[in-house]
Amino acid sequence: MIYLYVVEKEVDIMENKKELDKYLFIVSKDRPLSLEKHAWMKKNFEYVPYTDEDGESCMELETYKAYTALIMVMKKKYHLDVDSHSAWRSIATQEKVYKEMAEKYGEDWAKSHVAIPGTSEHHTGLAFDLRFKPSIVPESLRERAKQIIKKTGMQSKIFALIEKEAVKFGLIKRYDSSKEEITGVKGEAWHFRYVGVEHAKKMYESGMCLEEYVRELELKQKENKTTRVA
Numbered sequence: 001m002i003y004l005y006v007v008e009k010e011v012d013i014m015e016n017k018k019e020l021d022k023y024l025f026i027v028s029k030d031r032p033l034s035l036e037k038h039a040w041m042k043k044n045f046e047y048v049p050y051t052d053e054d055g056e057s058c059m060e061l062e063t064y065k066a067y068t069a070l071i072m073v074m075k076k077k078y079h080l081d082v083d084s085h086s087a088w089r090s091i092a093t094q095e096k097v098y099k100e101m102a103e104k105y106g107e108d109w110a111k112s113h114v115a116i117p118g119t120s121e122h123h124t125g126l127a128f129d130l131r132f133k134p135s136i137v138p139e140s141l142r143e144r145a146k147q148i149i150k151k152t153g154m155q156s157k158i159f160a161l162i163e164k165e166a167v168k169f170g171l172i173k174r175y176d177s178s179k180e181e182i183t184g185v186k187g188e189a190w191h192f193r194y195v196g197v198e199h200a201k202k203m204y205e206s207g208m209c210l211e212e213y214v215r216e217l218e219l220k221q222k223e224n225k226t227t228r229v230a
């Protein structure tokens with residue numbers, strides 16, 4: 001199966017990005033990766049090697065800087081060890097993950113819980129999944145502490161805290177459960193995406209998800225153009 005799509009609309013999107021902001025593009029079910037977008041990413045972004053539990057990977061440079069700044073702050077201010085267990089993922093890897101999940105839980109489950117290869121934001125190197133462990137708790141008790149955190153609902157509170165700090169470095173929680181209909185993805189408190197500080201702050205304050213925010217900017221841009229012509 002070929003997972004690289006050529007979407008006609010894509011060319012327009014790329015043209016828009018020149019004026020909008022290069023970090024404000026969307027990879028989703030509705031906007032899968034195209035050959036054009038692939039080439040455009042390679043030309044416009046710098047990628048740095050990065051290793052996590054899954055092995056060697058990479059991250060876009062500004063995303064990596066924001067990620068490291070965030071984990072340092074979480075450690076210093078809250079004694080939380082935060083790290084990523086999934087950053088850039090190739091289309092082939094996503095295909096493998098999808099297949100494994102479909103075999104384990106069935107095709108329907110996989111469809112609603114795992115991004116179809118070519119539609120995952122992890123293909124961009126601008127997104128990663130975070131996890132945390134309380135570093136003040138001795139190593140031997142950490143697993144137990146994690147269970148308690150999960151059971152008592154503290155997990156979502158901690159992710160909300162991470163989100164609040166992440167915004168200061170240009171990172172947004174990409175998939176809020178309240179925006180499922182717009183993003184097409186179930187709530188994922190752990191999935192973060194780099195968009196730049198200014199945009200992240202505006203999105204956080206307004207409660208808009210990336211799709212809504214980009215749509216609004218595009219509308220404003222259109223209005224400005226019309227005003228200029230008039």
Ligand SMILES: [Zn+2]
Nearest residue numbers: 122128129191
């Ligand atoms: Zn993710």
